[in-house]
Amino acid sequence: MLKMTKEHDNQEEINEKLIDKKVDRRNFLKRSGQTFGALMAAGLFKFNFSTKGAKASEGDLSDKLIILHTNDMHGRIEINEEDGIMGMPYVSSIVQDFRENYENVLLLDAGDTVHGRPISDRLYGSSTIETMNAIGYDIMTAGNHDFNFGYDRLLELEEMMNAELVSSNVEKDGELLFKPYTIREVAGRQIGILGIATPATRYTTHPDNIEGIDFTSMREATEHYVEEMRSEYDLDLLVALGHVGYGANNPDDEDFTVTDELVTNVDGIDIFVDGHSHTRIPEGDWHNDTLVVQAYEYLKKVGVVEIDFSNDQPEFQAHLISAEEAIANYEPDPELEEILSDARDDARDAMLG
Numbered sequence: 618m619l620k621m622t623k624e625h626d627n628q629e630e631i632n633e634k635l636i637d638k639k640v641d642r643r644n645f646l647k648r649s650g651q652t653f654g655a656l657m658a659a660g661l662f663k664f665n666f667s668t669k670g671a672k673a674s675e676g677d678l679s680d681k682l683i684i685l686h687t688n689d690m691h692g693r694i695e696i697n698e699e700d701g702i703m704g705m706p707y708v709s710s711i712v713q714d715f716r717e718n719y720e721n722v723l724l725l726d727a728g729d730t731v732h733g734r735p736i737s738d739r740l741y742g743s744s745t746i747e748t749m750n751a752i753g754y755d756i757m758t759a760g761n762h763d764f765n766f767g768y769d770r771l772l773e774l775e776e777m778m779n780a781e782l783v784s785s786n787v788e789k790d791g792e793l794l795f796k797p798y799t800i801r802e803v804a805g806r807q808i809g810i811l812g813i814a815t816p817a818t819r820y821t822t823h824p825d826n827i828e829g830i831d832f833t834s835m836r837e838a839t840e841h842y843v844e845e846m847r848s849e850y851d852l853d854l855l856v857a858l859g860h861v862g863y864g865a866n867n868p869d870d871e872d873f874t875v876t877d878e879l880v881t882n883v884d885g886i887d888i889f890v891d892g893h894s895h896t897r898i899p900e901g902d903w904h905n906d907t908l909v910v911q912a913y914e915y916l917k918k919v920g921v922v923e924i925d926f927s928n929d930q931p932e933f934q935a936h937l938i939s940a941e942e943a944i945a946n947y948e949p950d951p952e953l954e955e956i957l958s959d960a961r962d963d964a965r966d967a968m969l970g
């Protein structure tokens with residue numbers, strides 16, 4: 618427990634530092650005459666996409682890709698305004714808004730998704746998958762707690778989900794348990810998405826859940842598959858979808874690797890969509906040529922990255938939408954409310970046996 622508390626304190630400190638950095642970066646952007654960060658934030662805060670869309674030419678929109686991302690929802694699929702949790706009904710409304718206003722949208726989840734609340738746990742994760750299917754998640758990666766019902770159950774959930782599950786460093790008997798990466802053609806571009814799991818799963822879920830499963834070196838897997846993806850596909854963008862953790866080394870982890878260290882040492886990742894450390898990164902954080910983003914925890918935020926392909930090098934802008942903003946600006950999606958209502962009944966029935 619002591620370790621947990623210490624890590625948590627470290628994480629709070631990192632969160633604060635990142636928020637300070639955000640202020641510095643804004644000042645820098647103002648000084649350099651670039652206001653895109655401020656403009657993006659203003660547009661998103663006002664959810665003024667119709668105006669923004671009308672101002673942008675058709676060509677501009679077809680050159681843009683929006684990546685929406687969540688992480689560490691830990692079964693918090695229900696709305697809990699008191700705790701600042703938007704739940705899947707508001708996630709759905711945000712996603713629909715972006716899909717209506719942009720031609721190209723990818724929806725990703727960085728893991729620790731299916732376990733953590735009775736509404737999901739009593740149904741061994743299926744209710745969370747149902748909400749993800751209704752919203753239309755494209756790709757997810759597995760977090761350590763996604764193994765909490767046993768790896769065989771995770772394979773069943775993978776069957777149930779419409780999203781692709783990618784993970785490049787989880788093996789059974791020397792074979793990958795999941796597809797390591799996927800290639801999507803979006804916005805007329807080739808987008809590669811590589812999954813990475815934390816080897817901390819070895820000791821953060823019950824050993825019975827992962828019997829016979831190896832979590833291999835993140836660094837080796839990342840180097841290997843980034844190289845493979847870059848050489849075999851003519852990629853316009855390589856996104857890592859990692860349940861790795863930002864800014865807090867864990868000395869118990871033999872790889873001793875965290876996202877910031879990984880992207881500093883491995884070239885070729887354009888955007889790293891992260892999870893595990895429950896970190897709030899308001900506008901993303903650059904390490905060499907990689908933009909790292911993470912959307913905090915429990916569906917308190919949804920992350921947005923706008924990628925503009927209209928110049929030689931793609932340009933990125935990142936932002937987080939908070940539950941407060943979502944609740945103030947959207948109606949919760951009634952279809953998702955209905956799925957949750959049924960799931961509550963099913964979870965109750967499951968408990969009563």
Ligand SMILES: [Fe+2]
Pocket residue numbers: 729760761762860892893894
């Ligand atoms: Fe995690």
